[in-house]
Amino acid sequence: MLVDKSTATAADAKQSLKRKSPSSDFIMTIDNDDDYQGDDDDDEELSGDEEKFADEGFVFEESVETQLPWDFAPTIEKMKKQTHKSSEGATTLEDKIKQRLNAKKLKDVQKNKTKVEEKVEEEEEEEDEEDNEEDEENEEEQDNEEDEEEEEEEEEEKQTKKQKLDKPATPTTTGDKIKVLESNRKSKKIVEEELPTFEELHLSRPLLKAIQKLGFTEPTPIQAKTIPLAMNGKDILASASTGSGKTAAFLLPILERLLFRDSEYRAIRVLVLLPTRELALQCQSVMEKLAQFSNITSCLVVGGLSNKAQEVELRKRPDVVIATPGRMIDHLLNAHGVGLDDLEILILDEADRLLDMGFKDEIGKIVDSCPSNRQTMLFSATLNDEVKTLAKLSLKQPIRVQVDALMQVASTLDQEFVKIKPQHLSDRPAILLSLCTRVFNQGGTIIFCRSKKEVHRLRIIFGLSGLKAAELHGNLSQEQRFTSLQEFRDASVNYLLASDVASRGLDIIGVKTVINYNMPHTMAQYIHRVGRTARAGMEGKSCSLVTENDRKLLKEIVTKARNKAKSRSVSQDNINYWRNKIEELTDDIKSIVRDEMKEADLRKAEKGIDKAESILTKSKDENLAMEKVWFKTKQEEAKSKELWKIENNIINPKLLKAPINATGSATSEPSLRSIKKSKDPYYGLSRKQKRKKQFKEEYERDLKEHKEMKRKAIENGEDFEDDGLDENDDFKKVFSREQNSQRSSGKSTKRIEQMRRNGLKSGLTDREKQKIDRKKAKKAKKNTNK
Numbered sequence: 001m002l003v004d005k006s007t008a009t010a011a012d013a014k015q016s017l018k019r020k021s022p023s024s025d026f027i028m029t030i031d032n033d034d035d036y037q038g039d040d041d042d043d044e045e046l047s048g049d050e051e052k053f054a055d056e057g058f059v060f061e062e063s064v065e066t067q068l069p070w071d072f073a074p075t076i077e078k079m080k081k082q083t084h085k086s087s088e089g090a091t092t093l094e095d096k097i098k099q100r101l102n103a104k105k106l107k108d109v110q111k112n113k114t115k116v117e118e119k120v121e122e123e124e125e126e127e128d129e130e131d132n133e134e135d136e137e138n139e140e141e142q143d144n145e146e147d148e149e150e151e152e153e154e155e156e157e158k159q160t161k162k163q164k165l166d167k168p169a170t171p172t173t174t175g176d177k178i179k180v181l182e183s184n185r186k187s188k189k190i191v192e193e194e195l196p197t198f199e200e201l202h203l204s205r206p207l208l209k210a211i212q213k214l215g216f217t218e219p220t221p222i223q224a225k226t227i228p229l230a231m232n233g234k235d236i237l238a239s240a241s242t243g244s245g246k247t248a249a250f251l252l253p254i255l256e257r258l259l260f261r262d263s264e265y266r267a268i269r270v271l272v273l274l275p276t277r278e279l280a281l282q283c284q285s286v287m288e289k290l291a292q293f294s295n296i297t298s299c300l301v302v303g304g305l306s307n308k309a310q311e312v313e314l315r316k317r318p319d320v321v322i323a324t325p326g327r328m329i330d331h332l333l334n335a336h337g338v339g340l341d342d343l344e345i346l347i348l349d350e351a352d353r354l355l356d357m358g359f360k361d362e363i364g365k366i367v368d369s370c371p372s373n374r375q376t377m378l379f380s381a382t383l384n385d386e387v388k389t390l391a392k393l394s395l396k397q398p399i400r401v402q403v404d405a406l407m408q409v410a411s412t413l414d415q416e417f418v419k420i421k422p423q424h425l426s427d428r429p430a431i432l433l434s435l436c437t438r439v440f441n442q443g444g445t446i447i448f449c450r451s452k453k454e455v456h457r458l459r460i461i462f463g464l465s466g467l468k469a470a471e472l473h474g475n476l477s478q479e480q481r482f483t484s485l486q487e488f489r490d491a492s493v494n495y496l497l498a499s500d501v502a503s504r505g506l507d508i509i510g511v512k513t514v515i516n517y518n519m520p521h522t523m524a525q526y527i528h529r530v531g532r533t534a535r536a537g538m539e540g541k542s543c544s545l546v547t548e549n550d551r552k553l554l555k556e557i558v559t560k561a562r563n564k565a566k567s568r569s570v571s572q573d574n575i576n577y578w579r580n581k582i583e584e585l586t587d588d589i590k591s592i593v594r595d596e597m598k599e600a601d602l603r604k605a606e607k608g609i610d611k612a613e614s615i616l617t618k619s620k621d622e623n624l625a626m627e628k629v630w631f632k633t634k635q636e637e638a639k640s641k642e643l644w645k646i647e648n649n650i651i652n653p654k655l656l657k658a659p660i661n662a663t664g665s666a667t668s669e670p671s672l673r674s675i676k677k678s679k680d681p682y683y684g685l686s687r688k689q690k691r692k693k694q695f696k697e698e699y700e701r702d703l704k705e706h707k708e709m710k711r712k713a714i715e716n717g718e719d720f721e722d723d724g725l726d727e728n729d730d731f732k733k734v735f736s737r738e739q740n741s742q743r744s745s746g747k748s749t750k751r752i753e754q755m756r757r758n759g760l761k762s763g764l765t766d767r768e769k770q771k772i773d774r775k776k777a778k779k780a781k782k783n784t785n786k
Contacts, residue, residue, distance in 0.1 A: 067213050069507060070285035072486045079305065079479040096595060097463035100588045176439075181417070181558050181565040195224045202231070204259050206293035207252060214289055220245040220536070221403045227253045229399055236377045237391050238401040241410055242531025243507070243538075246379045247286055250347050255287075258296050258319050266317035267342035273325055273366065275353040277302040277478060278485055279505040283349070284322045296320065303327045304478025314338045325354065325362035332369060333629045343370050346394075350504050351378040351387045352524065361632065361640065367394050381531065382407060382524040407523055408560055413534035415565040416543040417554060428545060429461060430578035432517055434570050435543060436467065436495065440513045443494035448503065448529050450518035455497045458517070460592055462495060464585050469495040472502050503528045507535065516544035523556055543568065695735055 091099075198211055198219055219227070222240040229236055230253035240246055254270050261269065274280045284300045291298070299313040301323035307330070314321070315337050321328075331338050346367070348354055354363055367390075376395050378387060383406065391398055409415070418431060436445065449455045452473040462469040470484035470493045481501075488496040489508050496502065503525060511533045520526050526544075533540030546554050558565050632640070682690045713719070764772070 067215075067289060068489075068509065069214060069289060070282045072281060072285070072482045072489075075281060075300075075305075076479060076482050076486060079482070091595075091599075093459070093592070093596070094463065096592045097460065100464060100592070101466075176571055177569045178416070179567040181567055195219055195221065201227050201252075203227075203252065203256055206259065207255055207290065209293050210290045211252075213292075216248070220249075222246055222401065223249045223252070225401050225403065226250065227256075229401070230254070230375075230377060231256055233375050235375060235395040235398040236401055237383070237387075237395060237398045238377070238379050239381060239383045239406060240401075240403040241408060242381045242528060243410060243535025244381075244403060245536065246349070246381075247283055247505070247507070248290070250349070250377055250379060251283075251287055251290055254320070254345055254347075255291055255294070255296060259294055261319065263295065268314075268317055268319070268321050268340060269342065270320040270345045270347070271328075271340060271343055271366075271370070272320065272322045272347045272349065273328070273354060273363070274322065274349050275324070275359065275504055276501055277304055277324055278472075278481060278502065279350070280322050280324055281482065282506060287320060287322065298322060301327050301331060302478075304481075311335045311338070325359050325366060329362050329365060330628070332366070340366075340370050343374055345375045345377070346370050347377045347379070348390075349379050351380045351390070352382055353380070353504055355387065355390065363390070382527055407527060409527055409530055409562065410534040410540070411562045412537060412539045413530060414539075414541045414563060415530070415557065415561055416541065416568045417546050417565065418543065418568050418570060420545055420547050422548055425547065427575050427579060428517065429458065429582055430575045431545060431570050432458070432515065433461070433465060433467075433578040433582075434574040435515065436462075438574065440515065440541075440543070441494075442512060443491060444510045444512040445494065445515060446488075446496045446498060446502065446508075446511060446513070446532050447515045447517050448498055448500065448520075450499075450520070452499055454517070455499055457589065458497050460589050461582060461585060462497070464588055465581065467495060468493040469497055471497045473499040474501060500525060500529075503532070506532060508532065511535075512540060514540070514542045516542070519544055519546060519550040519553060523553065523560075526553065526557060692735060695738065696731060699731060699734060 195218060198208060198216070201219065201224070203211070220240075222238060222244045226236060226238055226249040230250065238246070238249070250272075258269065272280075272283060274283060280302045281300060284298060287298050297316075297318040298320040299310070299316075299318040299322070301310050301314065301321055303324060303326060307327075310327070311331060314331060314335060332340070348363070353359075376398075378391060378395070378398075380387065418435075420428060420431065432447070436447075447458070449458065452475045455471050455473045456475070459469055459471040470487050472481055472484045476484070484493075484496065485502075485506070485508075487493045489510075491510065500520070503520075514530050514533050516526070516529060520529060530540075530542040533542065682693060685693065
């Protein structure tokens, strides 16, 4: 028989709550019925803590509506009150896009009005002529009417042609083809185990009621294995596939133990470290939902939120602190009265990511500031060697809990790949828009890009194309990042364009598809990206745009795929349509980016003025007190990032003359900037300056050859063939002449392409003719050599 701790007697509860020291605050869960001494009578009257739980109304109702695990709306409301005042005339990106779309509509309306007015004027003129010359031109009128009918028919034909060109291809996948990519590895049989219920895991009634309200029915394998070990104080190194419920696996046992803490002694007992702010806020929201029927307190410590407000919360000594490493280090170094001396449990979620991108030193500092007799738990879907080394330093005889095979995606995920040829790399945005409008147009789609600039550019293109999308990357303010996630979760936008900030841990219900606009650098990043869908046994789909450079990663993905991966081809008609559409939007995109840059400069200037005013109004002592102690300088941060890029094969280490040590603090090694400067003769030049310098070098080389050939011809008494070069010509004049010819040829090709789109011209441009002539000349040379 399993014993519920909430049915213990009052005397046992009082004895269990006595504390000798802060380090002995936690009481372990009863594992055996033999260890429990008490009456088995179910009819015995409740007393003490039991009466407390019963009076609070812990009744399990089946009709209770399930809550969503996390909600960012309260935090966004707080941030709106604390945000910096907006500059005059500043508008949001959505407003800028609407302005451009409204301007286009007005232009179209004006064009239609002018056409109608012209037709009315023509009709009036014709009526006047008919009144003056009725008797003489009856036959001519009949001919004119026939001509007008023919013209109208021709106009109707032109309009239908334009409509066909303007409309995208039909949503059917007639031009698309899907092939199955055979896997080299046979899929392993999944063995189903009988898992215990939440009641059998010895969880208290407040937690069971919260679990029921959140709609959790049965524990996942990682939860069933981790919760008993964590409640017994064991150090754990756990790995499971994405979407397997790792957050609840470490939150439930710590909440269970905190229910029996000494509430009179206030202390920070649990610290949870996470790599991103969004993941930390999500964890905090889930924490509040699970602890809603208890008096357990928690605090969120992340960048982007008010530093002073967080410092006040930390001084209140909450039971649980959920933080990102950088801001936690900031408070440990600069906030008075904030420390981790009483810490009982340290949890590192997404542990492998915490050791990337310069977090390595911060984690080491936090681990050193924690007590040595703490409990430590590490969780991740992809554990690497760095995590194992950290486990040796911070964990004491850790228990390894592994539910799924490492570096493997969910079994319910369907993987598709679109191969892009080298000559069609510029069509990547057109392929993406074709997929989003025809195949993945039901919403719930996350699109991952490699750079922040690419994410923002696609966000503008999506908005101008009439697609509802939000963006998430590091260049946004924290309020904008949280708002984007909240809008995507609430289905007010269909697409979330994101960098790798959103690839870790985010649990968004209703994500149907993940699209990799750019493939990631490593297999681990790919697993975390596609892990945003097909979570908790649900079905999902991923589609990746693959180039020749991604061949090695594609092979690894296909070999490890549980289901057969598929190759998708997109019809060329749709790609051509969206390519032309994006070209038409280039002016609008540039103007929006220009406006945003101006507003960003204004915001920086306003912040600088506010900072200067605050420094001038305060005394020297107050300004000295405000100065912070930084854990790392900007140079040290840059070196640690450089080291991380070398470790992840983003930078070739052979370019570096001196080796970098583990901390990245060596002063003798050259920086990447100096390496680039020494290797690239055009480093630091603008495109125009670079083009001018290259042209000058080629011109001087050609002029030198021209003079040499002329000298040899004169010496041999031969006729010298003029190659168009003049020794007396000024370089600047030659360069400007060449630039003007290129501009004119570019304008002519654009004009011809526009006429092609409207069906007014067919044929080759001058550039296309030149390319064909070059190819013919190359083939002729090869044939002659053979």
